[in-house]
Amino acid sequence: MAFTRAAGKHRRPSQTAVRTGANIAGITTVASGVVAGIAGPALAATGETPSPQDTGLSQxxxxxxxxxxxxxxQAQAQESAAEAAAAKAKAEAVARQEAARKADAAAKKAKAERExxxxxxxxxxxxxxxTFVSPVDGSSVSTGYQASSGLWSSxxxxxxxxxxxxxxxVQSVGMGEVVEAGWGGSYGNNVVIKMNDGTYTQYGHLSSIGVSVGEKVTPGQQIGLSxxxxxxxxxxxxxxxxxxxxxxxxxxxLSYLRSHGVNL
Structure with missing residues (x-):
């Protein structure tokens, strides 16, 4: 009895189909990022070295x-730039702190000097x-205290x-307040000053008066003219x-002035 084979059911796969499948497998492997050479089955079977054109791996x-x-x-450049920026910022911060320290020190020094x-x-x-001064600069005593004469009523x-x-x-011998300024009888035009120590000084026979009652005067201040x-x-x-x-x-x-440091 004769058997017949169904056409195409048990046909051996063609060489072309095998090669096509190998090529597809190779391309798929490269696309997935695996860096390795995978030769198609047909090339492996023949022992031939696959060419870059066959695998596509070299490219x-x-x-x-x-x-x-x-x-x-790029990453290294960005890292270097970041490090440089950080170093610059740190240097600027240090410089600002130093400038502030110097400014503070200068301000304290100026304040101390001013004070x-x-x-x-x-x-x-x-x-x-x-300080007390002589009532007339560069002058000397012509008539002393308690000298006797009929010129004085006492x-x-x-x-x-x-x-x-x-x-x-004519100047005030020290600091005080004017309590009299005007005509003083036998003293003529005169000024009387209450000194800060509670004593009083009188200046007589003036040709003119330059102060008024209640006025504060200081040592050496002009109060009139002789x-x-x-x-x-x-x-x-x-x-x-x-x-x-x-x-x-x-x-x-004379003793009064000398006791206050006036050299006469």
Missing amino acids: AMVIGDSLSGQIDA AKERAAREEERKRLN GSHTGIDFSASTGTE GATGNVTGPHLHFEARTTAEYGSDMDP
Whole structure:
């Protein structure tokens, strides 16, 4: 009995189909990123070395290496830029801190110097205000205290006279307040000052008066000009030191001035 074979059912796969499947497998492997050479079954069976054209691996590997290098270079450049920016920011912060420290130190130094100058100025002013001076610069005593003469109603001189021509500047011997400024009878035009230490000083025979009652005066301040008003024989300055503003409370004016540091 003769058997017949169904046409095409058990036909051996053709060589072409096998090669096509191998090529497809190779392409799929490369596309998935696996860097390895997979030869098609037909080439492996024959022992032939597959060519790059058959596998497509060479081109894929070259492209992959180039892209990876670019990414690494870019990442390294970004990292370097970030490090440089951080270093610059740190240096700027340090510079700002140093500048602030120097500015603070300079401000403290300037403040200390200013305060020292102010203290020195206050001390100098305090000394000046507590200093006594001669009522007439460069003059000398022409008539002493308690000198006897019929020229004075008390019979003796209640003050001292300083040589001074008419118009010579007369100054307060110290700091005080004017309590009298005007005509004083035999003293002519006169000024009486209550000093800060509670004593009083008088300046007589002035040709003019430059202060008024209630005015504060300082050592060396001009209060008038010398002259020959009142009971006099010639121009000079009559100066008295008193314990009160009234006549008769006089004390030795030369000793008074010397006790306050005036060299006469």
